[in-house]
Ligand SMILES: NC(=O)C1=CN([C@@H]2O[C@H](COP(=O)(O)OP(=O)(O)OC[C@H]3O[C@@H](n4cnc5c(N)ncnc54)[C@H](OP(=O)(O)O)[C@@H]3O)[C@@H](O)[C@H]2O)[C@@H](O)CC1
Ligand SMILES: Nc1ncnc2c1ncn2[C@@H]1O[C@H](COP(=O)(O)OP(=O)(O)O)[C@@H](O)[C@H]1O
């Protein structure tokens with residue numbers, strides 16, 4: 484299964500509305516869909532918080548409507564549940580839901596805290612940050628609660644770009660994503676506020692999405708018919724700083740490549756690493772991926788090495804210094820290559836390579852892929868893989884211990900191994916990114932890039 488098919492769909496606010504509309508066009512009522520959403524919420528509260536006193540704070544839209552539905556269901560289960568409203572319902576469905584609750588409705592500003600706080604103020608309809616008084620009250624209720632649950636999204640974050648629009652927004656324990664994940668559940672800084680995310684299946688169609696969550700890849704183990712070249716041959720073009728290229732090459736070996744060759748290396752590294760000149764490697768048709776950038780340097784020698792790599796027919800992975808040296812002519816060459824290339828910039832490299840693309844991270848990654856004609860992996864604490872055709876995958880948060888020199892070099896080698904084993908550029912970037920995050924979890928606190936490479940086999944094991 485491809486990385487695209489394996490990942491859970493992520494819908495924007497607009498896509499969610501369109502998906503809901505498709506159900507309504509098919510004859511379903513808004514009230515019926517809200518009944519499903521409210522039931523999913525009631526079940527989540529019941530399962531995760533138990534029969535303790537609960538306060539559900541409801542906004543004026545359908546997010547608030549979900550809250551009223553859940554309140555009525557929880558009361559029926561015998562729970563002590565109170566409802567507080569920020570404003571009267573403004574949609575027919577939310578009014579219907581409040582009528583179904585029928586009990587007392589406190590004023591939000593005066594409501595007392597409870598053990599469980601359910602935030603049903605705003606969801607995908609949020610258009611601006613919360614007023615200061617509302618934000619302060621929500622934070623106080625959250626601070627006094629033992630368990631905090633957000634309906635669809637914590638109120639105060641932008642659904643589509645991961646922006647936090649409200650100062651002092653609480654970090655919730657749990658978020659019930661209705662129908663599908665939204666970008667804000669995975670994009671930082673919003674993602675820092677969602678806690679554990681549970682997707683509530685309410686039956687909305689999700690196939691029109693252009694965005695998915697990174698999923699664990701399924702990879703095959705070598706069979707009796709395999710030999711070292713069929714498992715994937717990786718070439719790493721080294722340069723001024725041999726350590727970085729060596730890390731990338733070692734990572735490619737540990738990620739399962741059958742043959743890894745390093746050019747311009749200073750020697751050293753695993754005995755199994757082959758040292759060969761770049762000119763010989765680019766003419767070797769067995770090379771399934773050529774990684775260039777880690778430790779390349781930015782001098783004239785580095786430019787020459789990059790020119791050789793760009794002139795080769797080997798599938799390219801362009802990282803680090805090579806991204807900075809590429810420039811506009813290099814980008815043009817990339818787009819014209821027969822085998823789709825992979826670019827792995829961090830934010831700084833991205834800004835140098837694509838001056839003038841200033842937007843949220845997801846839009847930037849997509850624009851960079853479209854402009855280069857290459858798969859673009861925008862690194863960071865919420866890494867994104869974008870295809871030139873507009874599809875994108877967001878990785879769940881990886882351990883921040885990855886913020887350590889050389890971990891990007893390990894990622895480059897890991898992705899090169901995936902590309903060389905025969906995955907297409909998009910799947911290789913996704914598989915490598917997943918293995919990298921998992922290796923970081925395995926390596927644990929204070930990891931160094933060498934540990935990460937050493938942990939790759941155990942990450943790989945989980946994909947077989
Ligand atoms: N669609 C469906 O059928 C279903 C949807 N479902 C649920 O509905 C949610 C989306 O519902 P929604 O579209 O009604 O938007 P919602 O987030 O409740 O708020 C919109 C209201 O808030 C207002 N407003 C916005 N920002 C504000 C602010 N900062 N401060 C103050 N006010 C602000 C805005 O008015 P405005 O002032 O912007 O005109 C408007 O009145 C979705 O997340 C899911 O939970 C499920 O029930 C399944 C069925
Ligand atoms: N705070 C963080 N949380 C999670 N992952 C991070 C964080 N900071 C960096 N990373 C990851 O660590 C790697 C760093 O790569 P890079 O910036 O190229 O470093 P280097 O050039 O030193 O190898 C990337 O995969 C990036 O996504």
Ligand SMILES: [K+]
Nearest residue numbers: 602605634636
């Ligand atoms: K909410």
